[in-house]
Amino acid sequence: MSSPVLDFWFDFASTYSYPAALxxxxxxxxxxxxIRWRPFLLGPIxxxxxxxxxxxxxxxxxxxxxxxxxxxxxASLHLPFERPETxxxxxxxAARVALVGLAETWGENFCRAVYSAEFGEGRNIESxxxxxxxxxxLAVDPDVVLxxxxxxxxxxxxxxxxxxxxxxxxxxxxxxxxSDGELFWGNDRLEAALAWATR
Amino acid sequence: MSSPVLDFWFDFASTYSYPAALxxxxxxxxxxxxIRWRPFLLGPIxxxxxxxxxxxxxxxxxxxxxxxxxxxxxASLHLPFERPETxxxxxxxAARVALVGLAETWGENFCRAVYSAEFGEGRNIESxxxxxxxxxxLAVDPDVVLxxxxxxxxxxxxxxxxxxxxxxxxxxxxxxxxSDGELFWGNDRLEAALAWATR
Numbered sequence: 393m394s395s396p397v398l399d400f401w402f403d404f405a406s407t408y409s410y411p412a413a414l415x416x417x418x419x420x421x422x423x424x425x426x427i428r429w430r431p432f433l434l435g436p437i438x439x440x441x442x443x444x445x446x447x448x449x450x451x452x453x454x455x456x457x458x459x460x461x462x463x464x465x466x467a468s469l470h471l472p473f474e475r476p477e478t479x480x481x482x483x484x485x486a487a488r489v490a491l492v493g494l495a496e497t498w499g500e501n502f503c504r505a506v507y508s509a510e511f512g513e514g515r516n517i518e519s520x521x522x523x524x525x526x527x528x529x530l531a532v533d534p535d536v537v538l539x540x541x542x543x544x545x546x547x548x549x550x551x552x553x554x555x556x557x558x559x560x561x562x563x564x565x566x567x568x569x570x571s572d573g574e575l576f577w578g579n580d581r582l583e584a585a586l587a588w589a590t591r
Numbered sequence: 592m593s594s595p596v597l598d599f600w601f602d603f604a605s606t607y608s609y610p611a612a613l614x615x616x617x618x619x620x621x622x623x624x625x626i627r628w629r630p631f632l633l634g635p636i637x638x639x640x641x642x643x644x645x646x647x648x649x650x651x652x653x654x655x656x657x658x659x660x661x662x663x664x665x666a667s668l669h670l671p672f673e674r675p676e677t678x679x680x681x682x683x684x685a686a687r688v689a690l691v692g693l694a695e696t697w698g699e700n701f702c703r704a705v706y707s708a709e710f711g712e713g714r715n716i717e718s719x720x721x722x723x724x725x726x727x728x729l730a731v732d733p734d735v736v737l738x739x740x741x742x743x744x745x746x747x748x749x750x751x752x753x754x755x756x757x758x759x760x761x762x763x764x765x766x767x768x769x770s771d772g773e774l775f776w777g778n779d780r781l782e783a784a785l786a787w788a789t790r
Contacts, residue, residue: 441650451640453760457776464773464783561652574663577656580779584663 395424396589399569401557403434404483405446406565407462408579410511411469413503415582425589429494429503431487432557433550434565440558446480465579474514481510482518488541489523491549498530505529594623595788598768600756602633603682604645605764606661607778609710610668612702614781624788628693628702630686631756632749633764639757645679664778673713680709681717687740688722690748697729704728
């Protein structure tokens with residue numbers, strides 16, 4: 393029997409996707425689950441429900457609590473935490489680079505590196521210079537990859553993936569979808585999603 | 592040293608307050624934490640941020656996922672689950688009765704009974720007849736208590752408690768607040784809140 397598959401849907405703008413992205417690989421390996429990393433853009437989905445920005449900005453009390461809760465969550469996971477100046481950050485470039493990398497060998501490491509830079513070090517991941525630096529750390533040529541992100545192929549892949557997310561009723565990130573259609577939302581549900589995938 | 596105190600803020604309309612209310616007493620006892628049960632009304636808080644009803648109704652994909660997630664959560668906790676026809680239910684009467692009971696001896700049992708009726712059996716808890724039945728099960732005279740809920744004292748207590756919640760930046764339920772001001776939101780954070788209270 394082949395190992396069960398779990399789709400991991402994430403947006404680089406999403407705060408709680410940071411701990412999820414950093415935790416998922418060892419947890420999945422322990423349960424022999426194959427993770428499909430599926431970057432998408434929450435922006436169009438939020439827009440469709442009438443939000444021009446993150447609900448954490450629209451509802452300030454909720455937002456203040458989220459930042460404090462994320463800090464506590466990271467502390468309990470021994471993950472570094474630093475709140476970036478801008479939130480949410482535009483995740484378009486990082487998502488396109490991730491799609492390039494996930495078709496090669498360095499995609500998952502790149503995703504983790506983006507989240508660590510953004511929420512572990514509070515860095516600006518909108519900036520091509522930041523992304524180029526992360527790629528160089530992975531021994532990947534940023535010039536080649538950044539050129540690829542401008543290809544119609546990568547652009548339309550990301551659009552299609554975002555449309556898939558919307559069709560699958562994904563409304564936030566991180567989300568986990570099992571092959572039998574169970575949708576789990578939030579870093580808090582990672583373990584439950586893995587358990588479902590293997591039951 | 593006296594045992595640490597954790598404030599448990601809940602609204603009887605809130606779905607995830609059901610598992611929290613059913614779980615909190617034994618978990619708190621194991622850690623020697625005193626729980627203060629603080630019923631309040633989310634309605635005015637939602638209204639203040641522009642919502643005329645629950646966000647689970649305003650955002651249907653989120654709402655559908657919540658019901659499925661609650662069902663899975665209850666299953667994993669071996670709690671009965673049945674979705675009530677109406678959501679959210681008006682929790683005013685139940686909250687006033689809870690305030691009467693929490694000043695006597697039967698308040699916590701009443702709170703658990705309301706949640707079990709509402710989300711374990713899908714019953715209508717807006718109805719005075721339902722509430723009267725739950726009181727009788729606790730050997731409490733419903734006529735006396737329902738009369739007390741119409742007193743200015745109880746009405747203003749609930750208003751004050753709801754204003755307290757708003758002042759404390761509580762934006763959802765269940766919420767847990769430690770005596771040193773750490774706010775934890777959601778059934779998923781019950782354990783973390785108890786751990787914080789005893790650290």
